[in-house]
Amino acid sequence: MEHTGTMILAAILGAAAFAIAFRTPRRYFGLTVLIGACPFILLKLMPHDWNVGFGSFLAALSAGCLSHLAARFTKAPAQCFLIPGVILLVPGTYIYRAFNAALGRRFDDALTIGLSAIAITVGVSFGVLLANWVVPSRKTL
Amino acid sequence: MTSLNPIALDADGPKKPSLDEFVAFLRRISSLLIQSGCSSNRVELLAQLLGESCGFEVETVAVPTAVWITVRHEGRTLQDLTRVRKWSIDLDRLARLNELVESIHERQLSIADANTRLKAEDHAAPPYGKGLTLLAGAISSPVLIMSYGGSPIEIALGAPIGVMIQYINKYTFSSDTRRYLVDFISAVVVATYAYTCRALIPDIDAPLLIIGGIVVVVPGLTLVNAVHEVAQKNLVSGAAKLLEALVITASLGFGVAFVLAVLQILVSRGY
Numbered sequence: 001m002e003h004t005g006t007m008i009l010a011a012i013l014g015a016a017a018f019a020i021a022f023r024t025p026r027r028y029f030g031l032t033v034l035i036g037a038c039p040f041i042l043l044k045l046m047p048h049d050w051n052v053g054f055g056s057f058l059a060a061l062s063a064g065c066l067s068h069l070a071a072r073f074t075k076a077p078a079q080c081f082l083i084p085g086v087i088l089l090v091p092g093t094y095i096y097r098a099f100n101a102a103l104g105r106r107f108d109d110a111l112t113i114g115l116s117a118i119a120i121t122v123g124v125s126f127g128v129l130l131a132n133w134v135v136p137s138r139k140t141l
Numbered sequence: 142m143t144s145l146n147p148i149a150l151d152a153d154g155p156k157k158p159s160l161d162e163f164v165a166f167l168r169r170i171s172s173l174l175i176q177s178g179c180s181s182n183r184v185e186l187l188a189q190l191l192g193e194s195c196g197f198e199v200e201t202v203a204v205p206t207a208v209w210i211t212v213r214h215e216g217r218t219l220q221d222l223t224r225v226r227k228w229s230i231d232l233d234r235l236a237r238l239n240e241l242v243e244s245i246h247e248r249q250l251s252i253a254d255a256n257t258r259l260k261a262e263d264h265a266a267p268p269y270g271k272g273l274t275l276l277a278g279a280i281s282s283p284v285l286i287m288s289y290g291g292s293p294i295e296i297a298l299g300a301p302i303g304v305m306i307q308y309i310n311k312y313t314f315s316s317d318t319r320r321y322l323v324d325f326i327s328a329v330v331v332a333t334y335a336y337t338c339r340a341l342i343p344d345i346d347a348p349l350l351i352i353g354g355i356v357v358v359v360p361g362l363t364l365v366n367a368v369h370e371v372a373q374k375n376l377v378s379g380a381a382k383l384l385e386a387l388v389i390t391a392s393l394g395f396g397v398a399f400v401l402a403v404l405q406i407l408v409s410r411g412y
Contacts, residue, residue, distance in 0.1 A: 006287070014284040020277035021307065021357075022178075023233040026268050044288075077239045079179070080232045083362065090361025093289065093352050099394040100348075121361075125368035 007044050011037035011088070018084040028080055031070055036085035039063040043089060053119030059089050060124040064131020071137070078137055086128065091120040155251030163195055164212050164219045166252045169259050171201065171208040172223045174238060178230035180366060181378035184208065187242060194246045204378045205385065230362075233268045271312070278307030278357070286353035295345050295353075298338050302354035305330055310358060324389050327358050328396020336404060355393055360386040 015036030016029075024032045039059035046055045067081035094117035101110035158166070167188055174184045181203040188210065192199030198213040205228065210221045241258060244250035269277075282303030283296045291299070309327050331354035339347040363386040371379030 010284045010287050013280050014288075017277040017281035017284065017303075020269050020273055021281065022230045023268050025233045025236045028236070075239075075243070076236050077232075080236055083178075083230060083232065086365065087362055090359075090365055092356035092359035092361040093285075095359050095361065095364070095390055096352055096355055096393065099390055100397065103394055103398050121364050121368055124365050125372060128365070128369060129372055 008037070008041060011040040011044075014040065014088050015084050018087045022083055022087075024080055024084060025076065028070075028074060028076055031074070032081050032084055035063065035066045035070055035081045036088065038066060039085050040088040051119070052116055053123035055123070056089055056091075056120045057123035057127040060086060060127025061131050061134070062127075063089070064128045065135045068131060068135035068137055072135075082128070086124060089120070089124050091117040094120060155245075155248055155254070158195060158252035160197070160212060160214050160217060160219055162252055162256070163192075163197055164210060164221050166256050166259070167191060167199070167201075167210050167212065168208070168221050168223045169256065170238060170242070171203060171210065172225055173234070173259065173262060175203060175205065175208060175225045176228045176231075177234045177238065178228060178232075179235060179238075181205065181370060182373050182375050191242065191245060194248070195252065202377075205381050231267075234262065234265065237262070237265070274311060275304050275307050278303035278305075281357055282306070282353045285356050286349060289349060289353065291346070291349050291353065292344075294342065295349055298345065298350060299353045302331055302334055302350065303357065305334070306354055306357050321392075324358060324392035325396040325399075328355060328393040329400055331355050332397045332400035336400065351397060355397070358389070359393060360389040363389070 012033060015033045019029055019032045019036060039062050042062055043055055043059040046058070063082060063085040064078075067078045067085070070076075070081045071078035094113055098110050098114035098117055101107070101113060170191075171184050171188060174187065175181070179187075184203040185201045188199050188201040188203075192212065196214070200211045202209045206225050208223050208225070210223075212219050212221075241250070241255055245252065245255055267274075279300040280303065283299040286299040287296050306327055309330065310323055313323075332351055335347040335350035335354070338350060339345055363382050367379045367382035367386060369379075370376075370382060
């Protein structure tokens with residue numbers, strides 16, 4: 001996606017679609033879409049030569065911090081804001097491509113793509129974990 | 142959507158629940174939280190918090206398929222186990238349960254009233270109707286195909302895939318007995334559609350359509366949650382989620398491989 005406008009539109013539409021699919025409460029829909037679009041836009045704006053795991057880590061960290069801040073203001077669970085944003089970062093396409101390569105007996109490809117998937121997964125997980133420390137979560141959900 | 146109306150406070154606040162009443166409530170809310178997509182470590186923390194609020198000593202072990210609860214009070218111990226047989230992400234329900242817990246913690250709601258509200262959860266309507274949910278599917282797959290660099294025609298062809306996947310996942314194979322089939326069937330439907338489109342429009346990239354459709358059900362979030370749980374030393378829960386992600390990925394992969402094998406047979410016989 002070369003055009004910034006198209007990318008922002010895709011991020012907003014994607015976050016909105018996942019917010020509906022995961023049944024985000026109606027009263028938090030707008031805020032969830034705004035927060036959900038941010039990590040995807042951040043990830044796409046990062047230089048292409050950056051490590052995919054590191055890029056995903058930073059994007060997840062931003063999603064986590066924004067979600068915890070939103071949770072503090074709204075008293076809703078941080079997950080309401082976090083999940084629609086994080087789902088756009090998870091390496092679904094890498095997992096599928098790695099499995100497909102393994103099925104097609106292209107084991108070198110499967111290993112390379114699989115390792116990228118693991119790097120992204122660990123990056124996203126630790127980004128979310130670190131966000132808990134940067135902006136401590138509320139006492140309940 | 143069920144709203145939480147504030148209840149009138151007694152002069153002394155809500156009365157302390159009995160041990161049996163509290164365990165029954167804890168069992169029900171833990172089960173609902175796991176069913177709504179709450180992480181195991183959060184369920185354990187929440188149970189402890191509720192115990193402190195009501196004056197009980199609580200220990201809980203939560204995994205994606207069950208919750209073990211031990212509650213102690215004045216020399217008496219009660220243990221309970223609840224099995225969780227289906228789960229998905231329902232953020233609306235999670236927000237309502239969060240409000241309920243906060244009301245108990247702030248002593249605005251008794252456990253008896255909370256139990257009544259939990260029973261109403263079984264009949265709570267989803268926040269978005271069927272049409273809007275299917276529209277979300279029609280948007281998500283094209284957005285993913287666009288982000289993978291798909292052409293305008295591939296992006297347009299992604300919309301029906303998203304609708305089909307949402308319909309299959311949310312409305313067709315959601316019952317207990319058939320849910321193990323949902324990932325395999327989703328993959329078969331998406332792969333069949335993609336290769337049918339390619340037969341009609343040879344320029345399109347069928348694997349791109351498959352990925353755009355299937356990524357919505359690929360267990361990426363489950364995998365992230367699994368690593369999250371393992372990192373927090375919830376090893377059993379993390380390992381169980383890793384295994385779930387592996388089984389779902391395998392089901393999706395076999396679904397696509399099944400369609401490719403059938404196509405290969407048909408092509409080799411000249412169809």
